[in-house]
Amino acid sequence: MSMKFCDECGALLPANEASGECDQCGASFERANRELEKPEENTEQSPNTELEQLPTTGSGSVKKADAMEWLEDLDRPSASELRRATIEKPSDFTGSTFPTDISTIRLTGHAEFIETVAGLFSWIVEMEDYSRRVEINLKETEDKETGEQTGNYALYLSVAERG
Structure with a gap:
């Protein structure tokens, strides 16, 4: 089953409805719906995130300075981004x-x-x-x-x- 979420507020949209308004914020489905995309299994593909591109030590850890810079540069995610990222x-x-x-x-x-x-x-x-x-x-x-x-x-x- 494919789930759709409102791009404005991240609320789950009613199933099997191609258009309409979000019950939570009133945004139009036609411009506000996106399929939930689960990340593909890690199968030797190019990195999709900045996190995957950070250099690691021999033990696989990211150095503190690199981790701190990465964390500081992150933007606060929207509700819909949080929902789409959750597996x-x-x-x-x-x-x-x-x-x-x-x-x-x-x-x-x-x-x-x-x-x-x-x-x-x-x-x-x-x-x-x-x-x-x-x-x-x-x-x-x-x-x-x-x-x-x-x-x-x-x-x-x-x-x-x-x-």
């Missing part, structure tokens, strides 16, 4: 998402940090609809040695296809 976890997926292209956000730190930075990811809540669900795990972390709560938190966010 959902397939409904039948099992195992670790770490080595896959599935999009996952992980934050760890003290409560004030988590609450402040999590506000940058509130757009992900709007991605939940009839075809996908938001996975959220928010918990206080515990010390592995003592088993006691640390007062710090972990937040994990991702989007998964509904099964």
